[in-house]
Amino acid sequence: MFEQEKGDCTEFRDAATGMNHFEAHGDRWSSLDDSDALALAVVMDRLFQRGGFAVEEMPGRYDMLIQPSGDCRAAALVSENEEGEPGVDSVYPVLRGRRNALRVAHVHEWLMPVQAEAEVYAAPFGTSGELADALVFFDPFYCRDREALAARKEDGAEAEFLLSAWAYRAAPAGEKPAPALRRHQVASEYLFRLTVRDVAPAEFCGYPVWKLGVDFGEGGPQELPAFLYAPERALNGLVPQAGDEIEGQLWLCGHLASAFEEWNS
Numbered sequence: 001m002f003e004q005e006k007g008d009c010t011e012f013r014d015a016a017t018g019m020n021h022f023e024a025h026g027d028r029w030s031s032l033d034d035s036d037a038l039a040l041a042v043v044m045d046r047l048f049q050r051g052g053f054a055v056e057e058m059p060g061r062y063d064m065l066i067q068p069s070g071d072c073r074a075a076a077l078v079s080e081n082e083e084g085e086p087g088v089d090s091v092y093p094v095l096r097g098r099r100n101a102l103r104v105a106h107v108h109e110w111l112m113p114v115q116a117e118a119e120v121y122a123a124p125f126g127t128s129g130e131l132a133d134a135l136v137f138f139d140p141f142y143c144r145d146r147e148a149l150a151a152r153k154e155d156g157a158e159a160e161f162l163l164s165a166w167a168y169r170a171a172p173a174g175e176k177p178a179p180a181l182r183r184h185q186v187a188s189e190y191l192f193r194l195t196v197r198d199v200a201p202a203e204f205c206g207y208p209v210w211k212l213g214v215d216f217g218e219g220g221p222q223e224l225p226a227f228l229y230a231p232e233r234a235l236n237g238l239v240p241q242a243g244d245e246i247e248g249q250l251w252l253c254g255h256l257a258s259a260f261e262e263w264n265s
Contacts, residue, residue: 011186014108017131021119022186023110025092027251031168031234032207039207043091046205047074056260058143062089062116071096071211072204072229075140077116089113093204094140094260095253097162098213098225100124102254104153105134108187109142118142119188120149120254122161124222135216135224136187137163137252141259148256160257163216165190167230170248171238180218184249193247194218194228196240208232210240 010024029039047053047067053076056064066075077089090113102122110117121134139145152159168189178193198213210230217224228250230240240246 012111014106014187016106017108017121017187019108019136019187020185021108021110021188023112023117025090027168027189028093028166031166032204032231033233040091042207043074043205044076044088047076047091056144059146060115060143062113062143064141064143066094067205070202070204071227072202072209074205077113077143079113090117092138092140093166093229093253095164095166095227095229097164097227097254099257100161100163100224100226100254101158102135102161103156103158104149105131107149107153108136115146116143118146118149122159122254124217124224135163135181135252135254137254138188139255140253141255144259145256148258161254162257163224163226163252163254165192165214165216165226165228165250165252167228167234168249168251169234169236170230170240170246171236173245173247178247180220181216181252188252190250190252191247192216192228192250193245196242196244196246198242199240202229204229204231210235212240 012021026036029036033039053065054068061079062077067073073094075094076091105123106121108119120139121136123134173193181190184191194214196212200211202209202211212228214228216226
């Protein structure tokens, strides 16, 4: 199920789907600041020094350190090396999402860190369930979801997922119509054209962020409610309002509703 073929740098092609997967988080930091290294340093400082963290125990070798509150949090996967010394394996955003019923079609597990991160292919209700119909999203709780996702794929049953997204860029929509979501260059990244349903301010490690209520199923047969988190840098001066039509590029995220009890609603 997890057979992969290595491409350039951190980009890998999934043998089952033929889609490319970018197995790193640098694009998230680039959307926050002029320097992705500076943004990551700010996130690490907030997580480990000023912001504090809660420990979420995961099955296997990893634990998650996650900011204790907020809709838009930083989290780190940590583990011990062979000498028993702790180290940080990965750092990424964890976003509060909205509930959707989906069927797991495929899982693309990242090579590094081992059995810790993955992107899930999941088909909305009312579609054929084939890979071509599936949304692809990064699962921040894959360490915990891994066995449950395999079981859901095996039995074909629907599962409740919480969907959210992180905007790399957003602007007022142009005149040319387009689907709500269409695939971009790598899996879990999409070009979008969406209507903003509601707006609320948020923040991520001190960076201002807008939390936008949207519907990824807009214009289609199935509603797929989600939150889109847009850093100020990604908006380039745009102040979103309810009713606005916006377009841009996003990174899609999702996890089983049962993976993080605090967000199980």
